[in-house]
Amino acid sequence: MTTKHTLTLSEKIQLIRENEEKVSYRTFSDRYKISIGSVSNIIKRKVEYIESYEQNESSTKKRNLRDEFSQQHDQQVYEWFVIQRSKNIPVSGPLLQERARQIRQQLGGTAASDFKASNGWLEKFRIRHSIQHRVICGESAAVDPKTVDEWKKRLPSIIEQYDPNDVYNADETGLFFKALPDRSLVMAKEACKDGKLSKERFTVLLCTNMTGTDKLKPLLIGKATKPRCFKHLNIKELPVTWRSNRTSWMTASLFDDWLVCVNQIMIKQKRKILLFIDNAPCHNPDIEYSNISLKFFPPNTTSKLQPLDQGIIKNFKCYYREYPDSYYFVREHYAFI
Template identity: 55%
Template sequence: MSSRRDLPLQQKVELIKDNNYGNGLTQRKLAEKYNISLGSVSNVLKRKAEYLNDYETNQNQNVKRKVMNVNAQKLDEDVYEWLMQQRSKNIPISGPILQEKAREIDALLGDKLGSFKGSNGWLNRFRTKHNISFRAISGESVSVNITPVDDWIQRIPKIIDGYDSKDIFNCNEKGPFYRLMPDKSLTLNKEECKGGKKSKERYSVLFCVNSTGDEKLKPFVIAKSLKLRCFKHLNVNKLPVDWRANKTAWMNVKLLSEWLSNLNILMEKQKTKIILFLDNAPCHPVDIELSNIKLQYFPPNTTSKLQPLDQGIIHVFKIHYRKYLVKHIIARSATAQTSNDIKVTALDVIAGFKDKQHDDITTAITIDLLASSADSTEPIDDEPSKYLEKLDDLLQHVTIDGQTMNAVDFIGIDNDTPAYNEWFDNCEHLVACDIKKTR
């Protein structure tokens, strides 16, 4: 009796060719040749059009089984089509970006899969099915054309001519995992509590400061819900952050236009005119009229070289916030029975964003920085190493499967997380996906 086993795609195609649409080997002969049951042979031949199409469209030939309902198939096709579009434009795509896009597409499909999470397991299956590998590349700076960077450096004095240092501003978005626990199974002092998961609940946060560092605007936070239980007795308009929400927790043209309009009103009241440097990103409006703000966009694909906030200030902010988060976890662990007892609410996040230690970030974005950031790959601030040491000390109290987490890994774990729809060019470490050609 033939054993029951699944054939790789390539062998299924060979079996179909051996059958030659009924004019070749019989099903019994095929079962003997490939050492499978008659039922398996029949199933392969019934699905021959599907398998031949998979083979021609570069599906992984080592995949043995493909069981997918219609809704999952539609999602898979749409995600793969989007991925091919991005790669055709030579846009690097990381695993987290692909997962986030899959969730967005699922929502657009009406969440027909119900509980689709875009998990790491889904990502691994998607990669295997489509024969995709991810390889690290050395950041956006690899693809930066040095000519526009040099031209920009030459233009800086003219661009900022007529503006006082205090009237030169810079803004940038990031998408931190705000509830990210520094462990997979959190070990408390009382007992070992297993089963905790890293939370990848994300906010998008817009940071904005002036070049002298003495005016830091309230963080503009975009969540997925505007009315939260912890806000029940609070006036959201009086929070130390500007709180907004949409379905994806991403920055978009509408929200940024609102933020710019409010900033313009503030500058009108102060009778001040400012210049605001920002990325050339899809969510940044180009046709908005502002009486007191001049928008100055960095040249396309040069953010990693020219964006001042990316040169260390946001990095230090993340260190401080994660340090606050670890302290919060340690404090709650004194009474928690399990990791599920340790909650991080939106108010905790806001407190972390506005923790007084953030005032330790004394490095300002100076006029010199705007002109020199392209010549340096080092962070502006020479303090991050000191902050990282303090975070490392705190992380000794929480573990990952019995081992402590490195502060550098903890800070950088969400570097590639988008703050808006479409690819953003200001992450430190990009990951490109290769579609392997097997024929």
């Protein structure tokens, strides 16, 4: 059995010329390491290959499209794709296939109705143009660059009256504390299946200063006032501040209570701080504190301007994910005792 091998245009022309010497297809198959069927196909399309070669096309280019009409169609589909992505419009496989069919109909021709834009065509199109399938994440596409630039210019004048140790940032994030990895190592022929992923979540409020020397105790919001796992624990001795409500979301009252506690800490330390926060509805802009000055980021810019969104929260979650893995092995150990 011959190994699958794709010939360049110059190699195909050389094969066509050698065929004039009445060499057998089996000899070509062994010499060029292609199948006998591939040899037959090249000989049948020799006129097309010779024309391409005479038009000074790259002799090292591997043929991907059969004719000029297909190349025109491919180029128009690719241009449409590039325009949509420049506008940050999500383009799925079925959407691209439908647009390809429409363009084919617009170009006309005798075989227009035969073009199906199959999954095979989509896969080859992706490979030709180095298109990858990725999950859309983040909010950076909705950020106004002008607003970001203006804020960066104003920032030095905002913080100039404060020591870097007294400039803080606080932000909330959701934590799916029971979520297991969504990928797994499996045997080659094993089906990779699992049940539904846990949707149980906490809200975590993180706060740190500009220099990273002072990380305030995280505020953790759950649904139960005193979960059963806290039965033999002193909540005040936990490394987090525990609060609860029906939805486990941050509310205006919980955030105000947290600010009051932080303000009391700063009063005891005889410090006045500047706290940057986003424009979430639970952040009340009308309340003033003696030792905390609140500063709000411009709307829809936190993905670019908020320090905690630049990798701090992500690292926090990465460290947390190490603990469920350790807990899993501990639980499995005691299950067999």
